[in-house]
Amino acid sequence: MAEARVPQKSLPKINKVDQAFWEGAANGKFLLQKCKSCAKIQFFPRVACVDCFGELDWIESKGTGKVHTFTLVRVPRNPAFKDETPIYYINVILDEGVIVESRLVGDTKEKVKMGDRVKAVFQETHDPKIKLPCFELA
Amino acid sequence: MRRKKVCFVGYGSTEYSRNSEASALSYYADAIRAALKQTGLNKKEIRGFSITTQASPDYSPHVAEQLGLEVDWVLNGDYGGAGGVMSVRRAADAIECGHIDLAVLVGGNSFDRSTPTQRQLEYQRGNFVDVFGYGGPNSLMALIQRLHMEQYGTTLEQIGKIAIAQRFNAINNPQALFRKAMTMQDYLNSRMISDPVRLFDCVMPCSGAECVLLASEEKAKQITDKPVYLVTDAEISHYQVANMLPDKTTFGQKVVGERIFKEIKHEDIDLLEIYDDYPIAVMIQIEDLGFCKKGDGGKFVDAHDLTYQGDFPVNTGGGELSVGQAGLAGGYLHIVEALRQLRGEADGHQVKKAERALVTGIGWLNYGRNLGTTAALVMERGK
Numbered sequence: 001m002a003e004a005r006v007p008q009k010s011l012p013k014i015n016k017v018d019q020a021f022w023e024g025a026a027n028g029k030f031l032l033q034k035c036k037s038c039a040k041i042q043f044f045p046r047v048a049c050v051d052c053f054g055e056l057d058w059i060e061s062k063g064t065g066k067v068h069t070f071t072l073v074r075v076p077r078n079p080a081f082k083d084e085t086p087i088y089y090i091n092v093i094l095d096e097g098v099i100v101e102s103r104l105v106g107d108t109k110e111k112v113k114m115g116d117r118v119k120a121v122f123q124e125t126h127d128p129k130i131k132l133p134c135f136e137l138a
Numbered sequence: 139m140r141r142k143k144v145c146f147v148g149y150g151s152t153e154y155s156r157n158s159e160a161s162a163l164s165y166y167a168d169a170i171r172a173a174l175k176q177t178g179l180n181k182k183e184i185r186g187f188s189i190t191t192q193a194s195p196d197y198s199p200h201v202a203e204q205l206g207l208e209v210d211w212v213l214n215g216d217y218g219g220a221g222g223v224m225s226v227r228r229a230a231d232a233i234e235c236g237h238i239d240l241a242v243l244v245g246g247n248s249f250d251r252s253t254p255t256q257r258q259l260e261y262q263r264g265n266f267v268d269v270f271g272y273g274g275p276n277s278l279m280a281l282i283q284r285l286h287m288e289q290y291g292t293t294l295e296q297i298g299k300i301a302i303a304q305r306f307n308a309i310n311n312p313q314a315l316f317r318k319a320m321t322m323q324d325y326l327n328s329r330m331i332s333d334p335v336r337l338f339d340c341v342m343p344c345s346g347a348e349c350v351l352l353a354s355e356e357k358a359k360q361i362t363d364k365p366v367y368l369v370t371d372a373e374i375s376h377y378q379v380a381n382m383l384p385d386k387t388t389f390g391q392k393v394v395g396e397r398i399f400k401e402i403k404h405e406d407i408d409l410l411e412i413y414d415d416y417p418i419a420v421m422i423q424i425e426d427l428g429f430c431k432k433g434d435g436g437k438f439v440d441a442h443d444l445t446y447q448g449d450f451p452v453n454t455g456g457g458e459l460s461v462g463q464a465g466l467a468g469g470y471l472h473i474v475e476a477l478r479q480l481r482g483e484a485d486g487h488q489v490k491k492a493e494r495a496l497v498t499g500i501g502w503l504n505y506g507r508n509l510g511t512t513a514a515l516v517m518e519r520g521k
Binding site for chain 1: 264265266267268269270271272273274276277280281282284285288329330331332333334380381382383384386387505506507
């Protein structure tokens with residue numbers, strides 16, 4: 001029999017590909033990858049440019065953008081999030097031109113509409129070394 | 139590309155159960171047994187085997203070993219919900235090349251907790267999606283549905299009509315877990331899961347398995363007087379992958395449709411078995427495959443009767459929405475239902491003119507875009 005476990009809120013399992021991103025987030029920076037060859041900007045972190053397979057640099061996003069689409073999650077996949085429902089799960093188009101999946105937080109989130117301006121905020125977690133890049137209405 | 143000499147020669151299904159803890163392997167065996175019984179084949183004649191599942195952790199050769207299959211061709215059809223169609227494509231290639239003349243392709247699932255299941259390998263989902271408390275596929279499809287409604291004026295009633303028609307189709311399908319008629323009020327009032335996705339937009343996870351037998355034309359003639367020919371098939375994985383601002387409401391089925399309908403006309407399709415993890419996914423595929431313009435899916439649904447008695451029969455046995463989703467058997471359910479229809483064996487939900495069917499598969503919702511794998515095939519009743 002599996003032992004009963006109290007569900008934990010998920011945290012990223014940081015690896016060599018995305019380590020720089022999470023270090024940035026811990027310092028309040030939203031990092032994106034930029035191709036050294038073709039200058040394409042991409043997210044999530046990968047090992048090569050999705051367009052030309054070039055090598056990558058990290059750049060800092062302004063952390064601003066607009067709501068592309070959103071949903072109010074009533075049934076989170078991980079039950080540990082149940083006490084925070086509804087979770088405002090969003091796709092943001094950053095001003096640098098990439099879609100980011102994230103969560104809308106803050107007191108005004110109930111007013112969200114498609115196209116609303118948002119800015120990144122970095123939420124503390126139960127691991128002091130990890131902050132999650134969420135968004136608030138700007 | 140047009141296929142020449144590959145036939146579906148039989149199929150097998152198990153009962154679906156919401157709580158069975160029988161092993162996934164026993165479900166695969168039951169589905170294969172049913173297909174062998176239907177065709178009178180001896181298991182030793184099967185020289186090709188493909189498995190599509192997340193319910194058993196072993197590599198495909200180990201599953202073949204468990205089932206006692208000595209084979210010349212073995213495949214792990216790990217393409218998510220497109221696993222059925224894409225495994226058929228691989229097997230058809232092997233048959234055309236002459237490597238094998240008969241393959242059994244299986245998809246299945248069970249809630250057996252005594253064996254571990256396959257690990258999710260999608261690290262970006264763990265690190266960049268899970269951490270925000272997302273709601274699984276329900277919330278990822280909800281993002282797409284909201285966009286479709288905003289961009290094209292698609293209504294909940296238009297989306298609901300798909301779920302309701304499929305439920306009507308399931309009423310006389312003994313395999314379906316849900317056989318009670320659904321009204322528009324039932325649909326609209328069903329519990330919100332991840333706005334705008336409601337409970338009746340979602341599939342019921344269950345235990346079960348499906349399998350199909352694919353053979354060379356020559357072998358098919360020895361096995362059955364009801365061969366069903368694979369006419370044409372196509373797939374694309376990671377459509378728009380390099381586009382950081384992808385069109386979330388257009389799936390890879392747009393490319394697949396262009397390839398399929400080079401070989402056949404839309405009006406030659408008598409029925410459609412469209413992968414239906416959600417009704418909105420059915421509507422988007424109808425658009426992408428070119429049955430109507432992008433964004434006109436709602437109007438198209440309004441203008442047509444999608445039941446098995448209608449002018450545009452879709453998911454004639456109820457689809458995954460009414461039958462249940464036995465994990466990755468979901469991608470096989472549509473192939474098996476198409477075979478029932480084309481062989482005239484869909485008792486109680488038989489489409490009158492059923493000569494050609496289009497079957498689709500779509501697999502996993504990915505980061506920021508929509509589907510990872512998209513595929514379709516056309517099959518035709520032998521003359």
